[in-house]
Amino acid sequence: MVKANxxxxxxxIARVCSKINREVESITIVAVAKNRTxxxxxxxVEAGISDIGENRVQEALVKFDExxxxxxxxxxxxxxxxxxxSNKVKDAVKLFDLIHSVDSLxxxxxxxxxxxxxxxxxxxxxxxxxxxxxxxxxxxxxxAIEVVKDMASLKNLSIKGxxxxxPIVDNPEKTKPYFRMLREIRDRINEHQVSSIKHxxxxxxxxxxxxxxIEEGADIVRLxxxxxE
Ligand SMILES: *Cc1c(COP(=O)(O)O)cnc(C)c1O
Numbered sequence: 001m002v003k004a005n006x007x008x009x010x011x012x013i014a015r016v017c018s019k020i021n022r023e024v025e026s027i028t029i030v031a032v033a034k035n036r037t038x039x040x041x042x043x044x045v046e047a048g049i050s051d052i053g054e055n056r057v058q059e060a061l062v063k064f065d066e067x068x069x070x071x072x073x074x075x076x077x078x079x080x081x082x083x084x085x086s087n088k089v090k091d092a093v094k095l096f097d098l099i100h101s102v103d104s105l106x107x108x109x110x111x112x113x114x115x116x117x118x119x120x121x122x123x124x125x126x127x128x129x130x131x132x133x134x135x136x137x138x139x140x141x142x143x144a145i146e147v148v149k150d151m152a153s154l155k156n157l158s159i160k161g162x163x164x165x166x167p168i169v170d171n172p173e174k175t176k177p178y179f180r181m182l183r184e185i186r187d188r189i190n191e192h193q194v195s196s197i198k199h200x201x202x203x204x205x206x207x208x209x210x211x212x213x214i215e216e217g218a219d220i221v222r223l224x225x226x227x228x229e
Contacts, residue, residue, distance in 0.1 A: 002040070003047040005227050009210075013221075016214045027214060030079050030203075032224035034059065038066035040228055045074060053100075053222050055082025057091050064095055081163075081203075081222055083137050090114045093122050100163040100203050100222075103127045103137040105150060112154035121156055125163040125203050128185065130178040133167060144185045148194045161201035161219070162186055172209040179204050179216035186217075 009029065017024045031044045032053035041052055041063060054060035057080070064071060064078065071078075077097040084092055084101055089110045092099060102108050102124045115122040126147060129138030139147050148159055164182045166175035179202075186200050205213025207226035214221065 002043045002227060005229075006044070006047045006049070009223065009226055012211060013214065016211050020215055022214075026219065028220045029227075030081070030220055030222045031227050032081060032206075032222050033063070033228070034082070034224065036224075036228050038063045041067060042070065044227060045070060045076065049227075050074060051077045051079060051220075053079040053081045053224075055080070057084070057088040057095070060095060061091060079222075084111075086110045090117075093118060093120060096122075098123045098125065098160065100125045100220075101127045101137065102151075103139065105147070108151050108154055108157060112157045115156035121158050123158050123160050125161050125201075126151075126159060128162055128164045128182055130164045130181045131167040136165065138164065141181055141185055145188060145192070145194055148189055152194075158197065159200070160197060161203065162189075163203035165206070166204070166209050166213070168208075172212045175209040175212050176216055179209075179213045179218065183217040 013027055014024050028051055030051040030053040031049045033041050034055045078095055080092055080096040080099045080101060082101060084107060093111060093114045111122050127138040128141055128144055129136045130141060151157060151159060162182050162185060166178045169175055182202055182204055186202055189200050201219040202217055203220040205218045205221040207223050210221040
């Protein structure tokens with residue numbers, strides 16, 4: 001089932017990419033495996049997935065342990081996509097290749113501190129609350145540039161781009177303004193060389209809205225239900 005789902009997703013991505021003139025290979029699919037088993041992750045990996053997303057550190061550690069061998073052999077990448085609590089940062093920096101959910105300066109400082117202890121430069125994305133919904137984590141869009149500047153002094157942190165979660169809407173077309181907003185912020189960061197990283201990437205788009213996100217410039221889509229259900 002996972003294999004068939006993934007084939008369908010890839011066809012849909014290919015269709016969008018040809019419409020906007022982008023290479024299919026430039027889009028990374030992160031298989032978001034929260035609440036799924038290690039066995040299900042293995043199935044996704046056998047179907048060609050190499051990026052695994054989790055939203056809880058504890059849960060990720062257990063599954064990583066079960067998949068340790070194939071993870072090393074196949075060089076799987078582990079992505080933290082959920083809100084990260086400060087007391088979990090120590091474990092998170094040991095496990096994750098990319099943390100998508102940096103949503104406060106305090107968290108960034110803690111990641112920097114813990115990464116330094118293990119001599120790692122931790123790749124991160126800055127989470128932006130594009131829709132402004134009160135229950136959502138993330139910086140305000142208008143704060144983004146300052147935030148990137150503030151974090152530039154953290155030597156064990158490498159800002160690779162931005163992440164957002166679009167609001168739930170009845171028609172995926174309606175998510176586009178939020179995705180567009182993220183792209184515009186990214187373009188400003190690139191233009192003004194606020195960060196030393198030249199090409200900042202965009203992590204946006206989930207099962208219900210990944211095509212809209214790709215049309216607006218997503219580099220990473222985070223898919224759970226579309227792959228596993
Ligand atoms: C669960 C989750 C996803 C995947 O959601 P689906 O709708 O199942 O594709 C993506 N991003 C984040 C931050 C999530 O928590």
